[in-house]
Amino acid sequence: MATLTVKQAIDLLVAGIEPLPSETLPLAAARTRTLAEPIIAHLTQPPFTASAMDGYAVHLSDLATLPTTLTIVGESAAGARFHGTLARSQAVRILTGAPVPDGADAIVIQENTRRDGTTLTIRNGAPDPAHIRPLGGDFRQGQRLLEAGQTLDARTLTLAAASGHATVSVRRRPRVAILATGSELVPPGTTPGPDQIVSSNPIGIAALIEAFGGEPVLLGIAPDNLSAIATLIEQARDWDLLITSGGASVGDHDLVRPALESLGVALDFWRIAMRPGNPVLFGRLGPLRVLGVPGNPVSALLCTRIFACPMIGAMLGRPAGQAAPRQIVLGSALSLNGPRQHYMRAVIETRDGRETVSAVPNQDSSLLTPLTRANGLIVRKPNAPPEPAGTPVPVILIDF
Secondary structure (H helix, E strand, O other): OOOEOHHHHHHHHHOOOOOOOEEEEEHHHOOOOEEOOOEEOOOOEOOOOEEOOOEEEEOHHHHOOOOEEEEEEEEEEOOEOOOOEOOOOEEEEEOOOOEOOEOOOEEEEHHHEEEEOOEEEEOOOOOOHHHEEOOOOOEOOOOEEEOOOOEOOHHHHHHHHHOOOOEEEEEOOOEEEEEEEOOOEEOOOOOOOOOOEEOOHHHHHHHHHHHOOOEEEEEEEEOOOHHHHHHHHHOOOOOOEEEEEOOOOOOOOOOHHHHHHHOOOEEEEOOEOEEOOOOOEEEEEOOEEEEEEOOOHHHHHHHHHHHHHHHHHHHOOOOOOOOOOEEEEEOOOEOOOOOOEEEEEEEEEEEOOEEEEEEOOOOOOOOHHHHHHOOEEEEEOOOOOOEOOOOEEEEEEOOO
């Protein structure tokens, strides 16, 4: 089976994925969910011409010469409009958000006035047109406000509510099972024995999956035993995606691939020309998609972000693929790259108004501390030549 490029692998991963079924949720329960249908405004906002300031509604023609004196004939407040039509030489006290009376075409802010009973003296200041919010100035009934595939957040949920929606149609969350493999692993909070380490990958993978819209469940830890791994994989048959961590390489104890094949999984690939993360496998078990990522923590997180998240995006009806890299100049030189595409943990910083990026000194894929300090990934092509400081390089911002 040929070694694939990252792009070739992503294209295979998302091929044939159809968006998951929709469900209807109340707005209060829909934060971070993905729209299955566009949001069309049921209402017009503002539903009337409204004041943006506290002051007085007047005829603009009455302000040709200042100061001038007008007669106050009533008040318009939010929820309690002035009924009637404003005549020349009259004014209506108006509060922010209140309907502008018929006949008025200007708002004078109260700081530019003096009131004595029903007599209003306008001393100075030309009215600002922005003090009046026009009918439908934000959106109108029937207007398409949000598109299917958008993720709902505080802003979009507020817009949906304001436009007359109490519920929204969203995609079901992809159900993602996560399985760690390795006889050396113990759960977090357990004191490792002399030859053991803590199983940290599932925690990070689950957090990443949830952040990108999936619903993760931890299947636990499978020892390096073909039957045990196959039994736990069987538990994920009814899920949308299974991510295994570790055991995907070619060592004597790398049993994920043979366990999958024993269950009838058809493997699409199991090697990617990338670093970190060369032993990545992908296959299908009926409708279940299976992604095997390496056991080293950095590789596991990076490969989940690069390969699993586009699949989740496709299941949710979002655009698939990775964010476009930015071009940032190197703060320190890079040596010759090897034969695989290298995602180098890096620090982006700005000094004296100049943005630079520098690779962290140690790129070992087992080291989590450099990953937590990094905020970007320098993407180096296979066999890229040495590059001196000041060279622009493509950088992906770390978003997990």
